[in-house]
Amino acid sequence: METLRLSEVRKSYGIGTPLELEVLHGIDLVLERGEFTALMGPSGSGKTTLLNIIGLLDRPNAGRLFIEGRETGELDEAGLTRMRGRSIGFVFQYHYLLPAFTALENVMMPILAARGRPDDEMRATAATLLDRVGLTPWRDNKATEISGGQQQRVAIARALAMKPALVLADEPSGNLDTQSADGVFDVLREINETSQTTFLIVTHDPRLAQRCDRIIELVDGRIVSDRPNPNVVRRG
Amino acid sequence: MNRFAFFELIVAFRFMREGLMQTLLIIVGVGLGGGVIVFMSALLSGLQANVVRRTLNYQAPIVILPPDQVARPLRAAEGAEIAAQVQPRSQRLRSIDQWQKIRDQVERMPDVIAVTPIVAGPGFVLRGDASKSVTITGIEPETYFRVIALDEKIIAGRFDVGPLDIIIGTELAKDLGANIGDKFRLATASGATATLTAIGIFDFGNKGVNERNVYVALRSAQNLLDLVGGASAIDVKVRDPFTAETIAQTIRAGTDLQVESWIVTNAQFFTAMRAQILTNTLIRIFVGLTVALGIASVLVVSVIQKSKEIGILRAMGASRGQVLRVFLIQGGAMALVGSVLGSLLAWTFLVIWRGVARNPDGTPMFIIQIEPSLFAIAMFAATVVGILAAATPARRAARLDPVVAMRS
Numbered sequence: 001m002e003t004l005r006l007s008e009v010r011k012s013y014g015i016g017t018p019l020e021l022e023v024l025h026g027i028d029l030v031l032e033r034g035e036f037t038a039l040m041g042p043s044g045s046g047k048t049t050l051l052n053i054i055g056l057l058d059r060p061n062a063g064r065l066f067i068e069g070r071e072t073g074e075l076d077e078a079g080l081t082r083m084r085g086r087s088i089g090f091v092f093q094y095h096y097l098l099p100a101f102t103a104l105e106n107v108m109m110p111i112l113a114a115r116g117r118p119d120d121e122m123r124a125t126a127a128t129l130l131d132r133v134g135l136t137p138w139r140d141n142k143a144t145e146i147s148g149g150q151q152q153r154v155a156i157a158r159a160l161a162m163k164p165a166l167v168l169a170d171e172p173s174g175n176l177d178t179q180s181a182d183g184v185f186d187v188l189r190e191i192n193e194t195s196q197t198t199f200l201i202v203t204h205d206p207r208l209a210q211r212c213d214r215i216i217e218l219v220d221g222r223i224v225s226d227r228p229n230p231n232v233v234r235r236g
Numbered sequence: 237m238n239r240f241a242f243f244e245l246i247v248a249f250r251f252m253r254e255g256l257m258q259t260l261l262i263i264v265g266v267g268l269g270g271g272v273i274v275f276m277s278a279l280l281s282g283l284q285a286n287v288v289r290r291t292l293n294y295q296a297p298i299v300i301l302p303p304d305q306v307a308r309p310l311r312a313a314e315g316a317e318i319a320a321q322v323q324p325r326s327q328r329l330r331s332i333d334q335w336q337k338i339r340d341q342v343e344r345m346p347d348v349i350a351v352t353p354i355v356a357g358p359g360f361v362l363r364g365d366a367s368k369s370v371t372i373t374g375i376e377p378e379t380y381f382r383v384i385a386l387d388e389k390i391i392a393g394r395f396d397v398g399p400l401d402i403i404i405g406t407e408l409a410k411d412l413g414a415n416i417g418d419k420f421r422l423a424t425a426s427g428a429t430a431t432l433t434a435i436g437i438f439d440f441g442n443k444g445v446n447e448r449n450v451y452v453a454l455r456s457a458q459n460l461l462d463l464v465g466g467a468s469a470i471d472v473k474v475r476d477p478f479t480a481e482t483i484a485q486t487i488r489a490g491t492d493l494q495v496e497s498w499i500v501t502n503a504q505f506f507t508a509m510r511a512q513i514l515t516n517t518l519i520r521i522f523v524g525l526t527v528a529l530g531i532a533s534v535l536v537v538s539v540i541q542k543s544k545e546i547g548i549l550r551a552m553g554a555s556r557g558q559v560l561r562v563f564l565i566q567g568g569a570m571a572l573v574g575s576v577l578g579s580l581l582a583w584t585f586l587v588i589w590r591g592v593a594r595n596p597d598g599t600p601m602f603i604i605q606i607e608p609s610l611f612a613i614a615m616f617a618a619t620v621v622g623i624l625a626a627a628t629p630a631r632r633a634a635r636l637d638p639v640v641a642m643r644s
Contacts, residue, residue: 081556096547098247
């Protein structure tokens with residue numbers, strides 16, 4: 001079952017100006033449910049642009065994008081926001097936690113935005129997610145009171161709060177030391193295997209990419225390589 | 237509504253708590269501004285009410301008078317011309333023609349509370365060697381007191397004036413060395429005289445009125461001023477004194493009588509009052525603008541400071557409307573809390589003012605009613621101003637592109 005399909009997706013900046021620049025040149029990509037995929041490429045290859053388009057934070061200039069079988073080109077701003085909230089989770093290089101809220105409240109935030117008012121079920125879901133990323137003892141700490149690795153784990157738990165079909169992670173361990181990076185990656189992998197959530201992870205780190213099921217390489221806005229990773233044996 | 241309520245409220249209040257110093261400063265600013273507006277409004281309305289009350293103590297809101305007598309020039313015969321200089325006629329004291337009918341008609345008007353006929357004219361009070369010129373006012377006590385609260389102004393004696401009684405003011409009593417029970421001779425220019433007994437002494441708080449006005453029974457005044465069965469004026473009391481001129485115009489339209497409202501006869505006072513209201517309004521506008529700009533500037537800074545948070549809220553599914561409302565709530569809440577503080581401040585100052593601003597005899601200089609409605613209006617208005625002031629930064633926050641916001 002497809003979680004994501006991109007068909008001939010193009011993205012240009014500065015259209016109609018002498019500085020017009022096409023950064024994505026007709027991307028075709030399908031991610032099946034439960035895939036754990038690494039997206040690699042040098043700086044300026046269009047990885048973040050592609051991730052923003054897939055995450056419905058930006059629109060392509062051409063091509064079609066389907067999330068869980070639904071074409072997104074027809075959706076208006078409000079529809080895109082709803083779909084983003086419901087179907088996609090984000091983990092960024094920087095955690096972007098809300099400093100005024102506790103770890104538990106940060107995880108609750110996407111559900112609160114969708115439902116409008118807090119309830120016990122919401123709290124229980126957030127507490128379970130924090131437990132899965134090993135942060136139960138810190139659930140009532142403010143986001144500013146925990147370490148960088150812990151903050152990124154809270155961000156992962158927040159990305160999973162709405163039980164999204166697809167999680168997009170942009171250099172999720174880029175700001176962390178090797179030990180913390182491995183820990184964060186372990187958490188992502190464990191969630192992927194237990195809940196069949198599809199992950200697309202942008203990374204520069206070949207060591208981490210080697211832990212993914214599939215590795216896609218993007219160079220100058222084109223997919224130059226898309227291969228399964230023979231080194232990975234799935235446990236799920 | 238349920239869907240709206242909590243997310244925006246929770247985020248808005250956490251954002252405010254996060255920037256606590258900013259929030260407190262703007263709340264104090266709104267409080268001071270709001271306090272000034274509420275205090276000034278209460279003071280001014282108290283002052284105005286006091287002046288209006290004092291003026292209407294001894295003056296009816298509307299007075300109906302007979303039409304002026306006019307000199308009629310000779311009518312020229314056909315083909316002939318007359319060279320004439322027409323001099324205005326001197327006005328003598330006259331009765332209103334069919335005053336009973338007019339009184340009844342006016343009494344039936346919807347905004348009229350009470351109507352009373354009077355006979356008023358010049359006269360002299362004589363006692364021993366002393367004589368004083370006065371305005372004799374003949375009244376029907378039962379209707380007159382409903383228009384002019386003379387009965388409440390009696391400081392000695394009684395007010396149920398009979399055919400042989402007279403009520404005089406404190407100043408006149410002092411000038412004549414008279415007291416309750418003393419007899420006076422009241423004389424008019426026509427030569428009519430009457431000997432009357434002082435049954436009451438009034439104090440309107442106005443030296444001129446206390447010195448000049450005397451009150452007798454209507455029938456006594458009719459005899460003294462040679463207006464038997466007549467009424468030289470009809471005094472009218474209306475529900476809202478500030479509508480007196482409109483009602484006077486309605487009465488005037490249906491008759492040839494002179495109808496004077498207190499608004500026209502006290503034009504100078506109203507000009508001063510209008511100037512005062514204008515000044516107060518200008519101060520209110522400028523204070524309000526300062527408060528609004530304060531709130532707006534704090535929120536503009538807040539939007540810039542929190543652009544990353546706004547970006548992530550948008551990325552995880554918060555709509556533009558939700559982000560907009562987060563900042564509108566902040567504007568409204570800061571203004572509301574500030575206005576509560578301002579109302580408390582104004583209330584404290586008003587209580588202090590009431591204790592301090594007193595006449596030498598210890599009576600209040602003027603009565604300030606501390607109306608809860610004024611505070612409620614101030615809080616409502618401040619909240620609306622706060623929300624409006626927040627509109628621009630809120631729209632800016634809602635329009636932030638999440639990708640750009642997170643990158644900033």
